[in-house]
Amino acid sequence: MPADGIIAHLRTLTHDEHVEVAGVGQGRRVFRVDGVEIDVIHRDLGRHHVGQCGSCALRDRCVEGFWALRVDHAGGVQPCLLRDDLRLGVSRLLGDPAGLASAVAEHVAAFTEGTL
Known part of the structure; x- marks a missing residue:
């Protein structure tokens, strides 16, 4: 499911948004709406593999x-x-x-x- 529609909707609910790409895993956009943190995995932000991920046959x-x-x-x-x-x-x-x-x-x- 494309994340663009979800991201657009969350932006109508809040201006508290930042991007996290550090660490391990898929890059994501993080929104805070009424005190609740919502992470949206966003493929366009890239992947950050470590350990077994780097050589995984299922990557x-x-x-x-x-x-x-x-x-x-x-x-x-x-x-x-x-x-x-x-x-x-x-x-x-x-x-x-x-x-x-x-x-x-x-x-x-x-x-x-x-x-x-």
Whole structure:
């Protein structure tokens, strides 16, 4: 779905807009409407791949790059919707917030460094 219509509509609701391209993932426009931050992934702003993204065989099909973690109903965390091989099972850590945070942080660091 093209983002242009959404962006045009959000501009009628607010003047609080900025572009984020730093870090990892797809460039995006960020709008703040009534205190709510709305990120619109915008392909025209470019992609910023790291770690496994740079050499990924599925990169051509990627629409967002890495800038969010996904948690599935089975207790798995993965940095990419296209790559189930990058999934980290965390259901055993749900009762241990510190252990969960540490495991996820290590997993994300390994992904972005290309060592996962």
